[in-house]
Amino acid sequence: xxxxxxxxxxxxxxxxxxxxxxxxxxxxxxxxxxxxxxxxxxxxxxxxxxxxxxxxxxxxxxxxxxxxxxxxxxxxxxxxxxxxxxxxxxxxxxxxxxxxxxxxxxxxxxxxxxxxxxxxxxxxxxxxxxxxxxxxxxxxxxxxxxxxxxxxxxxxxxxxxxxxxxxxxxxxxxxxxxxxxxxxxxxxxxxxxxxxxxxxxxxxxxxxxxxxxxxxxxxxxxxxxxxxxxxxxxxxxxxxxxxxxxxxxxxxxxxxxx
Numbered sequence: 592x593x594x595x596x597x598x599x600x601x602x603x604x605x606x607x608x609x610x611x612x613x614x615x616x617x618x619x620x621x622x623x624x625x626x627x628x629x630x631x632x633x634x635x636x637x638x639x640x641x642x643x644x645x646x647x648x649x650x651x652x653x654x655x656x657x658x659x660x661x662x663x664x665x666x667x668x669x670x671x672x673x674x675x676x677x678x679x680x681x682x683x684x685x686x687x688x689x690x691x692x693x694x695x696x697x698x699x700x701x702x703x704x705x706x707x708x709x710x711x712x713x714x715x716x717x718x719x720x721x722x723x724x725x726x727x728x729x730x731x732x733x734x735x736x737x738x739x740x741x742x743x744x745x746x747x748x749x750x751x752x753x754x755x756x757x758x759x760x761x762x763x764x765x766x767x768x769x770x771x772x773x774x775x776x777x778x779x780x781x782x783x784x785x786x787x788x789x790x791x792x793x794x795x796x797x798x799x800x801x802x803x804x805x806x807x808x809x810x811x812x813x814x815x816x817x818x819x820x821x822x823x824x825x826x827x828x829x830x831x832x833x834x835x836x837x838x839x840x841x842x843x844x845x846x847x848x849x
Contacts, residue, residue, distance in 0.1 A: 631695025
């Protein structure tokens with residue numbers, strides 16, 4: 592299942608995702624003539640940074656959210672394009688030298704299918720580099736949203752609700768990746784715990800993207816009350832004495848080749 596996000600609001604709430612992505616891009620060691628695919632390009636900021644490193648190459652950013660693609664398209668250049676496309680629908684064959692993804696793939700549930708499609712999309716010798724959320728991520732938000740989902744009048748709406756994220760352990764993902772047919776597989780974790788500068792910053796992050804999968808389950812009249820409850824409890828739970836708000840962010844990293 593894909594979700595619809597507000598790309599403009601995400602631009603204002605995603606500083607930490609962009610920090611992580613900038614570090615990964617710096618590690619790609621691009622020659623400048625590669626063809627690169629960005630899975631889950633979001634608002635296109637990081638995709639643009641990749642394109643800047645490819646004077647003789649090209650980048651395609653894909654995302655399943657119309658709102659994200661709408662925010663990304665104005666950043667298009669002769670070597671940078673964006674496409675509305677669900678990652679589950681990847682159908683490229685030997686088209687890319689590098690496949691990159693940052694802070695997205697925890698939204699994809701079937702990684703066996705993903706890795707199979709990524710391998711097919713890579714040219715021989717092509718590289719893949721992922722950074723996404725892993726086990727232990729967002730401990731406070733997950734506790735609060737589960738607490739909210741169990742409350743009346745919200746509980747009935749979440750009967751049969753499918754948890755929207757896949758956040759494996761390093762060991763589980765290493766086993767999966769090593770069975771994918773990719774070569775030189777390396778999987779490692781990372782602790783990216785963050786102090787949001789103030790409660791307004793963590794509230795922006797709650798609104799985009801964290802609470803997005805939960806609101807459509809509710810009638811319009813109950814969405815505001817659920818959101819307000821989550822915001823109040825998150826501030827209570829995460830606010831520090833210095834005015835910052837602390838949340839856990841744990842990462843899965845993958846590097847591999849075809």
